[in-house]
Amino acid sequence: xxxxxxxxxxxxxxxxxxxxxxxxxxxILTIGDDTAAWHGDTSIQLATVxxxxxxxxxxxxxxxxxxxxxxxxxxxxxxxxxxxGIPRYxxxxxxxxxxxxxxxxxxxxxxxxxLAHRFKVAIIGGNISNSPKVAIHVTVLGSALDKDSxxxxxxxxxxxxKIVVTGQLGASNAGLKMLLEGLTFEPEATAAFRKAFxxxxxxxxEGQQLVKYGVKTAVDISDGLIADLGHxxxxxxxxxxxxxxxxxxxxxxxxxxxGDALAMALTGGEExxxxxxxxxxxxxxxxAVISCPLAVIGEITAEHTGxxxxxxxxGNPVDLxxxxxxxxxxxx
Amino acid sequence: xxxxxxxxxxxxxxxxxxxxxxxxxxxILTIGDDTAAWHGDTSIQLATVxxxxxxxxxxxxxxxxxxxxxxxxxxxxxxxxxxxGIPRYxxxxxxxxxxxxxxxxxxxxxxxxxLAHRFKVAIIGGNISNSPKVAIHVTVLGSALDKDSxxxxxxxxxxxxKIVVTGQLGASNAGLKMLLEGLTFEPEATAAFRKAFxxxxxxxxEGQQLVKYGVKTAVDISDGLIADLGHxxxxxxxxxxxxxxxxxxxxxxxxxxxGDALAMALTGGEExxxxxxxxxxxxxxxxAVISCPLAVIGEITAEHTGxxxxxxxxGNPVDLxxxxxxxxxxxx
Numbered sequence: 001x002x003x004x005x006x007x008x009x010x011x012x013x014x015x016x017x018x019x020x021x022x023x024x025x026x027x028i029l030t031i032g033d034d035t036a037a038w039h040g041d042t043s044i045q046l047a048t049v050x051x052x053x054x055x056x057x058x059x060x061x062x063x064x065x066x067x068x069x070x071x072x073x074x075x076x077x078x079x080x081x082x083x084x085g086i087p088r089y090x091x092x093x094x095x096x097x098x099x100x101x102x103x104x105x106x107x108x109x110x111x112x113x114x115l116a117h118r119f120k121v122a123i124i125g126g127n128i129s130n131s132p133k134v135a136i137h138v139t140v141l142g143s144a145l146d147k148d149s150x151x152x153x154x155x156x157x158x159x160x161x162k163i164v165v166t167g168q169l170g171a172s173n174a175g176l177k178m179l180l181e182g183l184t185f186e187p188e189a190t191a192a193f194r195k196a197f198x199x200x201x202x203x204x205x206e207g208q209q210l211v212k213y214g215v216k217t218a219v220d221i222s223d224g225l226i227a228d229l230g231h232x233x234x235x236x237x238x239x240x241x242x243x244x245x246x247x248x249x250x251x252x253x254x255x256x257x258x259g260d261a262l263a264m265a266l267t268g269g270e271e272x273x274x275x276x277x278x279x280x281x282x283x284x285x286x287x288a289v290i291s292c293p294l295a296v297i298g299e300i301t302a303e304h305t306g307x308x309x310x311x312x313x314x315g316n317p318v319d320l321x322x323x324x325x326x327x328x329x330x331x332x
Numbered sequence: 333x334x335x336x337x338x339x340x341x342x343x344x345x346x347x348x349x350x351x352x353x354x355x356x357x358x359x360i361l362t363i364g365d366d367t368a369a370w371h372g373d374t375s376i377q378l379a380t381v382x383x384x385x386x387x388x389x390x391x392x393x394x395x396x397x398x399x400x401x402x403x404x405x406x407x408x409x410x411x412x413x414x415x416x417g418i419p420r421y422x423x424x425x426x427x428x429x430x431x432x433x434x435x436x437x438x439x440x441x442x443x444x445x446x447l448a449h450r451f452k453v454a455i456i457g458g459n460i461s462n463s464p465k466v467a468i469h470v471t472v473l474g475s476a477l478d479k480d481s482x483x484x485x486x487x488x489x490x491x492x493x494k495i496v497v498t499g500q501l502g503a504s505n506a507g508l509k510m511l512l513e514g515l516t517f518e519p520e521a522t523a524a525f526r527k528a529f530x531x532x533x534x535x536x537x538e539g540q541q542l543v544k545y546g547v548k549t550a551v552d553i554s555d556g557l558i559a560d561l562g563h564x565x566x567x568x569x570x571x572x573x574x575x576x577x578x579x580x581x582x583x584x585x586x587x588x589x590x591g592d593a594l595a596m597a598l599t600g601g602e603e604x605x606x607x608x609x610x611x612x613x614x615x616x617x618x619x620a621v622i623s624c625p626l627a628v629i630g631e632i633t634a635e636h637t638g639x640x641x642x643x644x645x646x647g648n649p650v651d652l653x654x655x656x657x658x659x660x661x662x663x664x
Contacts, residue, residue, distance in 0.1 A: 003437060004430030008460050011434065015441055015458075022454040036423065036457035041373035047456070049423040049471060053463045091368065091381040093425070093469040098336030102343065105335060109347055122354040124379070125368035126347075127469075128340050131385045137425040137459075137469035139381055 032235070033154055034082040034219060035142070044144035044151055048079040054134040058198075062179035065104045067198040069111025072136040075222065077119060077202035078272040080142040082220035084152040084211035087142040087204065090116060090123045095131035108136070111199075119204055149211055152218035152276065157236035159302035161217070161277035166206055166292050169225060170253035170261055171196035173268025189252040196250075200272040206290055210276055213285040218276035224267040228275055229308055239304030242266075245313040248295040266310075364567070365486055366414040366551060367474070376476035376483055380411040386466040390530075394511035397436045399530040401443025404468040407554070409451060409534035410604040412474040414552035416484040416543035419474040419536065422448060422455045427463035440468070443531075451536055481543055484550035484608065489568035491634035493549070493609035498538055498624050501557060502585035502593055503528035505600025521584040528582075532604040538622055542608055545617040550608035556599045560607055561640055571636030574598075577645040580627040598642075 003011055016031040028044065029037040035048035052058055052072045060068075073090065080087040092112070096105065109123075116123060121140070144151050175197025177183060178190070185193065203220070210218055217236065219228045225247065233240050249265040257264060277300050278286070287294055301309075312318050335343055348363040360376065361369040367380035384390055384404045392400075405422065412419040424444070428437065441455075448455060453472070476483050507529025509515060510522070517525065535552070542550055549568065551560045557579065565572050581597040589596060609632050610618070619626055633641075644650050 001434045002430065003428060003432045003434055006434060011437060011460055014434070014438070018438065018441055019445065019455050022456070024454050027454065027456065030454070030456045031458065036421070038421070038456070041375070043373070047421065047423055047471075047473060049425045049457060049459050049469070051425050051427065051459055051461045051469070053427055053461050056462045089368070089370070089379065091379055091471055093381045093383050093471075095383065095385055095467060096335060098334065100335045102333045102335055102338060102346070105343060106346070106350065109350055113351065122356050122359065122362070123351050124354070124359060124362040124370070125381060126363065127381050127383055128343055129383045129385050130388045131467065132465065133463070135427060135463065135467060137381070137383070139379075139423055139425075139471040141379060141473070 029153065034079040035085070037083065037151055040143065042147040043149065046080055046083055046085045046142040046144070046151070047139065048076055049137060049139040050075045050079065051135060051137040063198050065107035066111035068136065069108035070115050070199045072138050073112045073115050074200050074202050074272065076138045076140040077115070077121070077204060078200070078220040078222065080140055081203045081207035082152060082218050082274060084207040084218065085142040085144055086208070087119055087121045087140050089141040090121055091139040092123060092126035093129070093137040094126065095129045095135040097132055098130060100134070145208055145211055150216065152207065152210060152216065154217060154219050154232045154235040156216040157232050157238050157277040157300045159238055159300050161300040162280060162283060162296045163229065163240060163242065163275070163277055163298040163300060164283055164294050164296050165221070165225065165248065165273055165275050166203055166294060167273045168248045168250040168293065169221070169265035169271050169273060170268055171250040172200065172270045172272070173264040174250070174253045174257060176270070185256050189256055192250070192252045197270065200270070202272060203274045203292070206274055206292060209286055209290050210274070213282050215276050215278045215282050215286065218274050221271040221273045221275050222269060224269045225271070225275065226266050226308055230306070232275070232277065233308060234306045237305050239301040239306065240298055240308045241301055242298040242308050242310050243313065244310050244318060246295055246297045248293060361485065366411040367417070369415065369483055372475065374479040375481065378412055378415055378417045378474040378476070378483070379471065380408055381469060381471040382407045382411065383467060383469040395530050397439035398443035400468065401440035402447050402531045404470050405444045405447050406532050406534050406604065408470045408472040409447070409453070409536060410532070410552040410554070412472055413535045413539035414484060414550050414606060416539040416550065417474040417476055418540070419451055419453045419472050421473040422453055423471040424455060424458035425461070425469040426458065427461045427467040429464055430462055432466070477540055477543055482548065484539065484542060484547065486549060486551050486564045486567040488548040489564050489570050489609040489632045491570055491632050493632040494612060494615060494628045495561065495572060495574065495607070495609055495630040495632060496615055496626050496628050497553070497557065497580065497605055497607050498535055498626060499605045500580045500582040500625065501553070501597035501603050501605060502600055503582040504532065504602045504604070505596040506582070506585045506589060508602070517588050521588055524582070524584045529602065532602070534604060535606045535624070538606055538624060541618055541622050542606070545614050547608055547610045547614050547618065550606050553603040553605045553607050554601060556601045557603070557607065558598050558640055562638070564607070564609065565640060566638045569637050571633040571638070572630055572640045573633055574630040574640050574642050575645065576642050576650055578627055578629045580625060
């Protein structure tokens with residue numbers, strides 16, 4: 001059996017089973033949430049690793065070294081954001097060919113440091129290795145807000161919780177399509193799509209605000225809204241009713257992709273918005289302080305465990321023609 | 333300017349300068365020692381990352397997936413050993429082609445878990461990405477022995493300290509040569525060379541014993557004895573007199589490589605023995621408890637800062653013919 005046949009999630013499940021339960025009563029979360037988490041001497045500690053591989057996840061034909069550096073750190077900070085934590089320290093394991101221009105490596109680090117400085121995160125270590133393609137593996141260490149703070153997990157969604165998403169969706173997917181297919185748009189849309197795909201801004205502040213107002217359940221949207229909502233449903237053993245008319249599609253995506261826009265917002269990965277579940281009271285509290293839009297897009301249900309029912313504004317089930325998604329889309 | 337022209341250490345120096353001093357009074361060590369280190373809530377915390385890249389650092393023509401898994405973790409545990417710390421948690425960022433056999437990935441993890449279990453280390457997270465070649469980037473988190481324990485650094489060597497090395501040297505380099513050049517030896521030497529190169533046993537226990545008996549200065553031998561002693565000398569702003577006749581060359585290397593054996597022991601990388609400096613009293617205390625051989629191979633000097641003078645047992649300077657090393661070998 002090949003890895004491509006069981007897929008990334010199949011392989012992760014298999015390895016998680018092999019690793020088994022670890023006899024360490026400090027551990028809170030291991031494989032399967034946005035970060036690992038354990039009880040430190042006082043506060044909860046967090047660690048996550050993610051990688052960008054040249055010509056698999058990005059190409060220097062369409063992205064600058066600086067943008068790749070930013071993104072390599074951003075996707076990891078987004079995992080800390082999804083826990084409502086504070087990112088602190090970064091280790092960078094960088095592979096590159098010997099004939100790489102030094103100034104390109106400097107540009108890559110400039111991109112990482114630009115983002116790191118915004119969140120007072122320090123690059124404290126790393127490793128450089130020789131490889132035919134560029135690969136950036138970034139580990140971020142962080143902690144809960146303070147010694148009494150909880151973290152946001154994917155196992156705590158309750159029937160009756162509202163489903164909420166920060167910001168707007170679809171622009172990262174539009175950026176990927178634009179770069180891959182050489183599409184052209186008016187300058188403002190072009191800039192928005194490029195930024196969404198290559199230099200996303202992790203929702204660190206927003207994740208911390210969720211913790212402060214008692215929200216318990218969140219993920220970042222890295223695999224796509226439906227897929228990541230599916231992760232919450234499976235981990236929490238609940239279902240979800242997703243009101244597609246309330247999904248906040250980026251206006252630039254709406255204007256330029258028309259009939260495909262909703263599907264892009266529902267299934268496009270690498271959006272790095274936060275998806276969370278909360279009570280109406282918690283949502284009102286968060287809305288009063290948060291600086292980004294929040295959209296209530298559905299409700300957690302007791303029935304259809306692990307499944308997501310897509311409905312229109314009248315509550316009728318909908319299919320998404322041409323997307324491969326039906327209204328009982330069951331996601332791994 | 334290409335990366336290959338300034339080399340790994342040149343690039344690291346440049347990036348370290350770019351990253352600059354981090355305004356974080358908890359940080360103890362960042363780039364430039366075996367691990368990063370900072371003051372946790374009670375004890376000192378450690379983090380390190382290192383990688384193995386297929387066809388650059390290993391080949392599946394000569395190494396099994398299990399051996400590669402072991403080694404990927406071992407080289408990182410060795411960095412924690414060099415700090416005298418306790419390894420605790422591991423994150424694995426694994427890149428592989430989609431057509432990789434799942435059972436090979438399982439064998440890779442079996443190799444990692446075999447070693448992890450010996451030191452009660454838990455794999456708590458990771459990431460899997462798609463890449464044309466296999467690459468394993470391992471991050472290990474650890475801590476000092478307890479809240480009052482110091483860590484071993486490379487900046488604390490003092491003139492008059494003896495230079496000491498654990499175990500024997502040269503067998504890893506012999507293993508590399510054996511696999512690369514298809515050399516054949518008697519079974520016992522073959523096994524010893526293979527083990528030294530592919531499944532080294534990190535000196536975790538020994539590093540902790542050094543801390544307990546007051547030793548302050550250590551590195552693990554990853555770049556080669558002379559190169560790593562050079563790192564201590566530069567970081568501590570001292571010189572070193574290295575008595576080549578006392579260097580513990582592996583008997584198998586001596587028997588099979590004759591005239592090249594000493595040079596292999598002095599310059600071969602990836603040996604993962606500990607190299608430390610200590611007072612004679614500390615050495616006696618450590619010798620009484622440690623289970624591996626210790627060899628005193630020279631002395632730290634105030635003169636020739638950053639340089640290593642190679643001498644014979646009469647104290648006369650020696651050259652190593654045919655190795656490219658002279659007795660003033662200055663190492664970056």
